[in-house]
Amino acid sequence: MKAIRNAIRHGLRFGTACACLAALANAQERWVVRAKTLYTAAGEPIEDGAVVVVNGKIVSVGSGGGAGETLEVAVVTPGMIDLSVRIGTREYSVEQTTESAIEYPVEETLDLFSQRWETQLESGVTTVLAAPLDMDVFGGLCVVLKTGGPRTLQARRVKGEASLRASLGTQPSAGNSVPRGSPPLDFYFRRPTTRMGVEWVLRNAYYDLLNADRFGLAVDARQAERNSILRRTLEDGLPVFVQARGTQDVHTAVFLKEEFGIQEMVLDAAAEAWMEPELVRRSGVGVVFPPFPPTGRIPDGFANDSYFMMWSAPARFHELGVPIALSAHGADEIGERLAQQAGFALRHGLPFDAALEAVTIGPARMVGVDGRVGSIEVGKDADLVLWNGKPFEPTSGIVGVMLDGRLVVDPRSKP
Amino acid sequence: MNANLLRSLPLVWCLCASSSARADPAGGDKLVIEAGRILTQAGTEIENGVIVIENGRITAIGKADEIKKPWDAPVIGGPDRVAFPGFVEAHTSQGMDRPNENVEVAPFLDVRDSVDPVAFYFEDCLRYGITTINVQHGNDCVIGAQGMIVRPVGLTIEEMVVRPQYGLKLVAAARGGHSRATQMQTLRQTFEGLRRYLEDLVEKERGERGYAEREALFQGKELEGEKKKGRAMEGTAWKVDGLELVPRGAIDEKQAPLLDVVEGRRAAFFYCANAADVANALAIARENGFLAKTTLVIAPACWQAVDIIAEAGTPVVLQGPLVEKRRDPITGEEQETFVPGVLRDKGVDFALSSLDGGPRSLWYQAALAVGLGLEREAAMDAVTKVPAEILGLGNDVGSLEVGKLGNVLLFSGDPLGVTSWVEEAVVEGRKVYDRREDVRNRHLLEGIQPPNTAAAASAEEPKDQDAAAQTRKEKETEETEKKDGDGGKREEKP
Numbered sequence: 001m002k003a004i005r006n007a008i009r010h011g012l013r014f015g016t017a018c019a020c021l022a023a024l025a026n027a028q029e030r031w032v033v034r035a036k037t038l039y040t041a042a043g044e045p046i047e048d049g050a051v052v053v054v055n056g057k058i059v060s061v062g063s064g065g066g067a068g069e070t071l072e073v074a075v076v077t078p079g080m081i082d083l084s085v086r087i088g089t090r091e092y093s094v095e096q097t098t099e100s101a102i103e104y105p106v107e108e109t110l111d112l113f114s115q116r117w118e119t120q121l122e123s124g125v126t127t128v129l130a131a132p133l134d135m136d137v138f139g140g141l142c143v144v145l146k147t148g149g150p151r152t153l154q155a156r157r158v159k160g161e162a163s164l165r166a167s168l169g170t171q172p173s174a175g176n177s178v179p180r181g182s183p184p185l186d187f188y189f190r191r192p193t194t195r196m197g198v199e200w201v202l203r204n205a206y207y208d209l210l211n212a213d214r215f216g217l218a219v220d221a222r223q224a225e226r227n228s229i230l231r232r233t234l235e236d237g238l239p240v241f242v243q244a245r246g247t248q249d250v251h252t253a254v255f256l257k258e259e260f261g262i263q264e265m266v267l268d269a270a271a272e273a274w275m276e277p278e279l280v281r282r283s284g285v286g287v288v289f290p291p292f293p294p295t296g297r298i299p300d301g302f303a304n305d306s307y308f309m310m311w312s313a314p315a316r317f318h319e320l321g322v323p324i325a326l327s328a329h330g331a332d333e334i335g336e337r338l339a340q341q342a343g344f345a346l347r348h349g350l351p352f353d354a355a356l357e358a359v360t361i362g363p364a365r366m367v368g369v370d371g372r373v374g375s376i377e378v379g380k381d382a383d384l385v386l387w388n389g390k391p392f393e394p395t396s397g398i399v400g401v402m403l404d405g406r407l408v409v410d411p412r413s414k415p
Numbered sequence: 416m417n418a419n420l421l422r423s424l425p426l427v428w429c430l431c432a433s434s435s436a437r438a439d440p441a442g443g444d445k446l447v448i449e450a451g452r453i454l455t456q457a458g459t460e461i462e463n464g465v466i467v468i469e470n471g472r473i474t475a476i477g478k479a480d481e482i483k484k485p486w487d488a489p490v491i492g493g494p495d496r497v498a499f500p501g502f503v504e505a506h507t508s509q510g511m512d513r514p515n516e517n518v519e520v521a522p523f524l525d526v527r528d529s530v531d532p533v534a535f536y537f538e539d540c541l542r543y544g545i546t547t548i549n550v551q552h553g554n555d556c557v558i559g560a561q562g563m564i565v566r567p568v569g570l571t572i573e574e575m576v577v578r579p580q581y582g583l584k585l586v587a588a589a590r591g592g593h594s595r596a597t598q599m600q601t602l603r604q605t606f607e608g609l610r611r612y613l614e615d616l617v618e619k620e621r622g623e624r625g626y627a628e629r630e631a632l633f634q635g636k637e638l639e640g641e642k643k644k645g646r647a648m649e650g651t652a653w654k655v656d657g658l659e660l661v662p663r664g665a666i667d668e669k670q671a672p673l674l675d676v677v678e679g680r681r682a683a684f685f686y687c688a689n690a691a692d693v694a695n696a697l698a699i700a701r702e703n704g705f706l707a708k709t710t711l712v713i714a715p716a717c718w719q720a721v722d723i724i725a726e727a728g729t730p731v732v733l734q735g736p737l738v739e740k741r742r743d744p745i746t747g748e749e750q751e752t753f754v755p756g757v758l759r760d761k762g763v764d765f766a767l768s769s770l771d772g773g774p775r776s777l778w779y780q781a782a783l784a785v786g787l788g789l790e791r792e793a794a795m796d797a798v799t800k801v802p803a804e805i806l807g808l809g810n811d812v813g814s815l816e817v818g819k820l821g822n823v824l825l826f827s828g829d830p831l832g833v834t835s836w837v838e839e840a841v842v843e844g845r846k847v848y849d850r851r852e853d854v855r856n857r858h859l860l861e862g863i864q865p866p867n868t869a870a871a872a873s874a875e876e877p878k879d880q881d882a883a884a885q886t887r888k889e890k891e892t893e894e895t896e897k898k899d900g901d902g903g904k905r906e907e908k909p
Contacts (some may be wrong), residue, residue, distance in 0.1 A: 115747075136627035292774075294773040313857045334787065344774070347833050347836075394786050395831050395832075396788060397788065
């Protein structure tokens with residue numbers, strides 16, 4: 001691993017695939033990670049701070065040292081979290097037989113061998129929410145998982161059934177055809193075909209639940225399972241992540257939340273949510289922003305339309321007290337990854353602490369994993385990002401990454 | 416929406432231009448720039464500095480208390496500004512209506528006919544601090560059109576031009592739908608064709624004196640002055656004897672730019688998509704004696720040929736991402752290579768180029784390169800001094816020194832800092848950009864619709880139908896009045 005980091009500094013070839021394997025061999029019982037500035041995302045930054053890690057967990061935060069292998073870097077932050085990572089699932093993981101795949105767990109379709117997890121890990125993203133592609137109205141149950149470690153769900157899963165995925169707008173109906181010349185009962189004719197239809201599928205699912213409850217209708221096992229999941233969104237705070245890119249989609253999502261009393265809702269890829277700041281604040285939803293578009297415009301991709309994301313939207317929502325998270329949508333390109341998105345958020349007016357929060361503890365709270373990840377606090381997972389300068393500046397490099405106490409990228413190899 | 420925004424664009428420039436020093440008759444062409452910090456890119460950093468620009472060039476630069484400021488010059492900047500030389504784009508095909516001509520060998524074309532002065536790209540150049548741009552034909556050709564160096568200022572190509580008919584694009588990478596062998600054969604044939612054409616011309620001239628001149632006349636060219644003179648062929652690789660007999664102006668337009676390249680009078684920008692292309696490009700340049708005037712425009716994958724680039728001594732312009740990724744076909748491992756690091760280690764002079772015209776332009780590429788391990792100084796040079804040298808503008812741009820052009824950016828902080836913005840941009844002593852007047856930037860940051868756009872109009876329109884109709888009527892009357900009183904209106908302006 002040391003040789004690998006050396007290689008990138010010298011511009012030589014290096015293999016990322018072996019990073020995890022190397023890290024396994026590199027596992028240490030006890031680490032002391034010292035930083036000139038320690039941003040914990042749980043209070044004020046600590047100057048000349050140290051994090052002590054034992055068996056993958058943080059056991060002390062402060063100036064304490066003691067035994068253990070010591071790392072010294074300029075800055076340490078918590079591992080970053082991306083709630084809209086959009087990797088690991090492919091087209092064939094979209095369920096074709098139903099538009100409301102409520103009870104389908106997305107974790108079973110994930111390709112943990114995809115190279116893109118490692119790219120995320122090395123760029124400092126240690127935890128992600130994996131959701132299906134938004135081709136169905138209800139996409140299924142999402143999973144929070146680590147981007148590294150053994151390639152099994154058991155090892156990487158932080159929280160299964162962490163949220164229910166839904167999508168509004170053009171995407172769920174894109175490609176669905178209107179039956180012509182034959183009755184619309186055929187399996188091959190997919191609905192909905194309009195925006196109205198998309199909204200109806202969403203509403204219909206909740207009506208089914210409410211009707212079954214109100215009239216004591218007998219339902220089959222499958223319907224019972226779907227109803228139990230939907231009931232959790234109304235009673236147990238299971239968050240509903242809704243892709244709502246345009247203003248109209250934001251309206252629809254918020255109205256659905258208020259109509260049915262959905263407890264926790266997060267608007268994902270909400271490019272135009274900024275146009276309705278008061279509505280968003282009042283409704284209590286969280287917002288996950290898409291990557292900052294260079295011209296402000298994000299093409300719809302399915303309709304001849306585009307969405308305008310005001311660059312300062314994260315800053316404005318932060319001022320309003322709306323929970324926010326940033327996302328890079330799993331970008332591979334250097335310069336477009338999550339750390340850089342946080343940098344652009346700074347550029348567009350978000351204060352540093354809020355930007356840090358929007359890629360760490362903020363998203364952790366949205367999916368209810370803030371007890372385990374998202375900040376540097378005693379008892380939490382030792383997911384750390386080690387920097388050689390002020391975080392999120394493009395001129396700063398990520399020189400080290402620690403995941404569950406294992407050093408995945410080693411800062412000591414930096415010349 | 417785009418059309419509306421575009422229409423509002425000239426307005427910004429006109430406003431900026433009219434408020435500049437150039438229009439001020441009292442001060443002449445003078446401008447004083449004050450900055451809390453001046454990063455000169457000439458080895459010095461000046462605290463509380465002043466830059467004096469007269470007639471487009473820097474006449475004085477130094478500490479505020481050591482420089483005598485002309486009393487009649489307008490002053491811009493302030494203690495919270497950081498001054499930096501304008502970025503130099505070493506090679507781009509942006510700003511043209513379409514970058515690629517369908518003809519594979521097209522040196523008779525000129526990008527000046529394709530550059531669109533009101534292209535959004537040039538506005539973005541000012542916004543992100545690029546003040547000198549080398550526009551060359553796209554990469555999907557064998558030999559492209561003649562390029563030109565422009566400044567992103569002006570509404571006509573005449574105003575924009577810095578160096579007309581500068582450079583020629585050559586491509587070693589196979590153009591779409593063709594093989595590399597075809598590409599190389601066409602390149603060789605083109606130069607072979609040039610040699611045969613010249614020999615033929617000389618032979619005919621020897622046979623019947625005045626042949627070339629009559630031929631030119633037949634093509635509608637009047638030869639006067641320099642054009643009427645013949646000159647022995649220069650160049651190092653091959654020569655055609657007796658070319659001095661032929662008036663230079665009589666040489667076919669399809670061949671003349673190629674002859675310029677062979678004689679070393681015109682820069683060649685040779686595009687390579689991968690390492691194999693590099694060797695081919697260098698071979699063509701050597702065979703025809705223009706290696707010394709060649710700049711390689713390389714895609715990231717070309718780093719594998721870094722040794723032969725270093726040996727050839729040609730500078731390069733890196734086009735595309737800073738990191739090259741490839742997957743090992745057998746192990747499946749992904750390998751990442753930080754290309755500027757490879758170039759630096761082998762001592763190759765390199766310039767970075769923008770990924771897009773917007774926020775991911777030169778400042779961002781330089782900043783990212785620092786984050787990936789390039790020294791800050793080398794990264795800064797790769798977007799200022801090195802491209803200036805590549806373009807032969809080393810005495811004009813790339814640093815802030817007495818005698819150089821007054822291309823100055825005023826940043827709100829460190830030029831590579833993520834929260835820094837170009838607040839004002841000065842090109843040759845004229846203030847041409849002011850972020851406070853940048854309507855698009857305000858739209859992106861504050862959600863405010865630019866004036867004269869459909870969205871702005873609908874936002875202003877009163878909700879009440881009757882009131883809306885009333886306003887429309889009023890507007891119409893106003894417009895009619897405006898038309899009538901147009902002459903009077905114009906006189907109001909200074």
